[in-house]
Amino acid sequence: MNRLALLCPFALLACEAPFSFPTPVASVTISPPTADIYQGDSVQLNATAHDSAGVALPDRTIIWSSSNPDRVHVSANGLVVGLDGGSSTITARSDDATAAATIRVTFRVAAVTVDQGDLTIGLSGTLQLSATPRDPTGNGLGGRAIVWSSSDSIVTRVSPTGSMEAMTEGVATLTATVEGVSGSITVRVERLAFVSVSASELRHSCGRTSDGRVACWGLNNVGQLGLAAVGRSTSPVAATAVPRFAEVTSGATFTCGRTSSGQVYCWGSAARGRLGTGSLTSTPHASLVPLTRPLLTLSSGWNHTCGVGVDGRGYCWGEFPQVGNYPGPVARTPVTVIGELIYEAIAAGEGFTCGIATDSLAYCWGTNLFNRLGVDSLQETVEPLPVSGGLRFTSLTIGGLHACALSETGDAHCWGGNLFGELGAGPGAIDASAAPQPVAGGLVFSSIAAGGHTACALTPSGVAYCWGQNDAGQLGAPTTDLCNGIPCSRAPVAVSGGLQFAALSVGDRHSCGVTVGAIVYCWGKNDAGQLGDGTLTDRAVPTRVAGQR
Numbered sequence: 001m002n003r004l005a006l007l008c009p010f011a012l013l014a015c016e017a018p019f020s021f022p023t024p025v026a027s028v029t030i031s032p033p034t035a036d037i038y039q040g041d042s043v044q045l046n047a048t049a050h051d052s053a054g055v056a057l058p059d060r061t062i063i064w065s066s067s068n069p070d071r072v073h074v075s076a077n078g079l080v081v082g083l084d085g086g087s088s089t090i091t092a093r094s095d096d097a098t099a100a101a102t103i104r105v106t107f108r109v110a111a112v113t114v115d116q117g118d119l120t121i122g123l124s125g126t127l128q129l130s131a132t133p134r135d136p137t138g139n140g141l142g143g144r145a146i147v148w149s150s151s152d153s154i155v156t157r158v159s160p161t162g163s164m165e166a167m168t169e170g171v172a173t174l175t176a177t178v179e180g181v182s183g184s185i186t187v188r189v190e191r192l193a194f195v196s197v198s199a200s201e202l203r204h205s206c207g208r209t210s211d212g213r214v215a216c217w218g219l220n221n222v223g224q225l226g227l228a229a230v231g232r233s234t235s236p237v238a239a240t241a242v243p244r245f246a247e248v249t250s251g252a253t254f255t256c257g258r259t260s261s262g263q264v265y266c267w268g269s270a271a272r273g274r275l276g277t278g279s280l281t282s283t284p285h286a287s288l289v290p291l292t293r294p295l296l297t298l299s300s301g302w303n304h305t306c307g308v309g310v311d312g313r314g315y316c317w318g319e320f321p322q323v324g325n326y327p328g329p330v331a332r333t334p335v336t337v338i339g340e341l342i343y344e345a346i347a348a349g350e351g352f353t354c355g356i357a358t359d360s361l362a363y364c365w366g367t368n369l370f371n372r373l374g375v376d377s378l379q380e381t382v383e384p385l386p387v388s389g390g391l392r393f394t395s396l397t398i399g400g401l402h403a404c405a406l407s408e409t410g411d412a413h414c415w416g417g418n419l420f421g422e423l424g425a426g427p428g429a430i431d432a433s434a435a436p437q438p439v440a441g442g443l444v445f446s447s448i449a450a451g452g453h454t455a456c457a458l459t460p461s462g463v464a465y466c467w468g469q470n471d472a473g474q475l476g477a478p479t480t481d482l483c484n485g486i487p488c489s490r491a492p493v494a495v496s497g498g499l500q501f502a503a504l505s506v507g508d509r510h511s512c513g514v515t516v517g518a519i520v521y522c523w524g525k526n527d528a529g530q531l532g533d534g535t536l537t538d539r540a541v542p543t544r545v546a547g548q549r
Contacts, residue, residue, distance in 0.1 A: 025060055026052040030092045030099040037082045038108050045078040045101055047092035063093045072103045085135070107135035109144065112176050112183030115229035118240035120188045120213065121166045122547015124534065125235035129162040131176035131183060144178045151175070156187050166547070191549035192236055194520045199507030200224070200250030201302045201350060201400075201451060203528040207236060207520050207545070212244030214257055217545070218530035222253050223284030224268030234529030234536065235546040242286045250507070251300035251348075257286065262294020262310060272303045273330035276317035280332070290333055291315065301348030301398075304331075306355075312342035314355055314384075321382040322353045322366035337365075339384050349398035349450075355384065360392035362405055370401045371434035372416030387415065389435050399450035399506065402468075404457075405436070410444035412457055413437060420453040420483040421490035422468035428490070439467070440491040451506035457492070462500035462516055465492035472509045473540030474524030496541040497521075513542065520545040 030047045037043050049060040064074045072088035073081045080090060082105035090101045111134045121127060129148065133141040150158045155170035164174065166189040175184040192215055194207035204218030204225060215236035216225040225232075226239045243265055245257035254268030254275060265286040266275040273280070276289040293309035304318025314337030316323035319330050324337030337346075337355075341363060346355040352366030352373060363384035364373040374387030391413060393405035401417030404424075413436035414423040423433060426440035443465060445457040454468035454475065466475040470487040476495035481488050499521060501513040510524030510531060521542035522531040529536060532545035 023051045023057065025049040025057060025095040025097045027054075028062070028092050028094050028097045028099040030090075030101045032101065034102045034104070035080070036104045036106065037080070039082050039085060039105055042079055042081045043103070045074070045080055045090060045092070047078060047094075047099060049094040049097065057094075060094045065091045065093070067091070072105060107139075107141060109133045109141060109179045109181045110136040111138075112146075112178050112181050114174070114176055114183050114185040116185065116227050116239070118186045118188075119227075120190060120215065120238040120240055122192045122215065122236040123166055123169060123189055125166045125189075125233070125237060125547050126534070127164050127230060127233055127237055129158070129164050129174065129176070130229040131162070131178070133178040133181070147177050149175050149177070155189055186240070188240070190547075192547050193518055193549045194514055194545075195518060196248065196503060197505050197512045197514050197520045197522075198248050198250040198255075199451060199505040199510055199512045199522070199530070200252060200255070201300075201508050202252040203508070203525075203530045204250060204255075205505075205507065205510070205512055205522060205530050205532060206248050206250050206255055207514075208245060208248045210518075212246065212260075213238055214242065214245055214248045214255075216250075216255060217532035219253075219528035220284075222269040222282045224250070224253050224255050226255065226267050226284055226286065228284045232529050234534050235532055239284070239286075247298050249298050249300040249305070251305060252302045252350075252508075254300065256289075256298060256300050256305050258295055258298040258307070262291070262296065264289040264291060264295055264298060264305075264307070266305070272319045273332040274303055274305070274318050276305060276332070276334055278332045289317070292334070297345055299346055299348045301353070302350040302400075304348055304353070306337070306346045306348045306353055308343045308346055308355075312358070313337065314341070314343050314346050316348070316353065319351075321380050322348070322351055324353060324365050324382060324384060326382060337384065338382060341384060345396060347396050347398045347403075349403070350400040352398065354387070354396055354398050354403050356393055356396050356405070360394070361390065362387040362393055362396055362403075364403065370417030370419075370432035372398070372401050372403060374403070374415050374434055374436065376434040387436065391436055395448060397448050397450040397455070399455065400452050400508070401432075402450060402453070402455070404439070404448050404450050404455050406445055406448050406457075410446060410460070412439035412443070412445050412448055414439060414455060417453070420469035420486055421481065421488040422450075422453045422455055424455060424467035424490065424492055426491045441465075443492060447503065449504045449506045449511075451511075452508040454506050454509075454511065456495070456504045456506050456511055456513075458501055458504055462502065464495040464499070464501050464504055464513060466495055466506075466511065467492045469509070472525035472538050474506070474509050474511050476511060476523045476540070476542055478540065495523075499542055512545075519548055
């Protein structure tokens with residue numbers, strides 16, 4: 001072979017174009033950068049590579065990936081499919097450049113539940129309703145627009161956002177609609193007729209109607225009104241699907257009811273064992289208390305409830321030591337008060353309990369702040385101890401730091417703390433007394449009630465008198481005294497308005513009463529609607545609760 005033949009291949013190579021490297025990918029753009037899709041739906045993503053000058057490089061390979069492929073799947077060409085609820089980041093890569101898109105997968109609405117359930121509400125009452133859209137598995141779905149409507153706007157008017165007003169007596173269906181799916185409740189508007197009332201140790205009240213229904217008003221932060229998802233109600237409202245009760249009693253942040261057969265149901269805050277169900281989970285639903293004996297009476301205090309069983313023994317649940325037994329630190333279910341006493345009545349207060357035994361003597365147990373147990377030189381006791389003095393009583397009531405009782409002749413005596421005149425013993429600087437002190441004025445009473453730092457009592461003719469702290473008008477009458485710088489009265493003052501009452505109940509800083517005509521009035525603090533008059537205005541005189549006949 002000659003030299004020319006050997007050089008020909010190299011000559012041909014020299015004639016071809018010189019080799020060049022591809023333009024580097026400097027960035028990637030992705031469209032759309034975010035997308036919301038339903039489970040099972042898809043969206044097409046598009047990505048483009050660019051050089052450093054921003055010029056598109058359409059021929060470059062794009063590699064797709066998902067941060068959560070079990071939730072969001074992406075194909076090789078950028079088609080995204082929603083597999084499960086939640087969000088995922090979809091990444092488009094070309095060379096070393098990447099771009100990301102956020103894909104949020106939501107469920108379609110399968111059902112809508114109205115959180116409050118079927119309701120009974122007093123005439124002219126208002127309430128903010130709420131509803132929960134739910135996915136096919138029953139889980140709640142947030143962030144959905146809810147539109148409300150009423151089947152009868154003459155009975156109940158409801159705004160598109162769920163603000164309901166009871167217009168006239170009758171029954172209406174209220175419907176919440178979300179993305180074409182609806183849920184409804186039945187609302188009954190009535191003129192309520194109460195036969196009893198219970199003012200709580202904090203900021204709500206409940207009344208019982210003649211047919212055993214319970215309607216409540218005031219604060220509802222933990223379901224103490226018996227309703228879900230309502231922060232408060234300034235007028236009486238009731239859940240329809242609850243038992244009928246013979247007695248209702250309002251604790252600080254919970255409520256309990258006793259049926260005519262002696263069963264007890266509680267609802268609201270379950271902290272400190274308040275509900276007696278064994279659970280510490282708060283609930284707006286009436287929950288059955290597992291009693292070993294039916295109860296004849298019921299009384300709720302700040303953190304506990306007690307009653308007298310059909311066997312005459314005391315039964316309590318809630319916080320130790322005022323439950324009268326040794327579960328410590330709380331009794332999640334009822335325990336029997338230790339000792340062999342048989343009781344006629346038991347009253348639960350704020351950290352202590354007192355009862356009247358069959359010998360008509362008063363006995364107390366719990367913590368002994370300001371000698372409220374009626375004994376001296378003792379910090380606390382689980383065992384019931386007799387109140388000093390040996391007086392015999394027919395009825396008894398207790399509040400925050402004091403207790404009061406009536407004798408057979410209607411004389412009232414109080415013992416315990418007297419920082420705000422709650423003993424009603426008249427002028428004097430005494431801060432506490434373990435011995436029962438006679439209430440000043442020589443009045444004869446037929447019933448007595450205490451709560452917070454206040455006490456009220458009724459004469460046989462139905463005239464109400466109150467004494468103690470009066471900073472929010474809870475005495476129902478103006479006073480000029482100051483007790484430790486706080487408005488008060490150290491002796492009974494007649495409640496304003498000239499009403500004739502059949503029963504009274506005293507809470508922390510508000511009081512309520514049922515007149516002989518079966519109309520409930522409340523007075524005092526009203527910052528959460530606990531007076532039930534449709535406002536948040538404090539009242540220093542009895543004010544009619546809204547929605548009554």
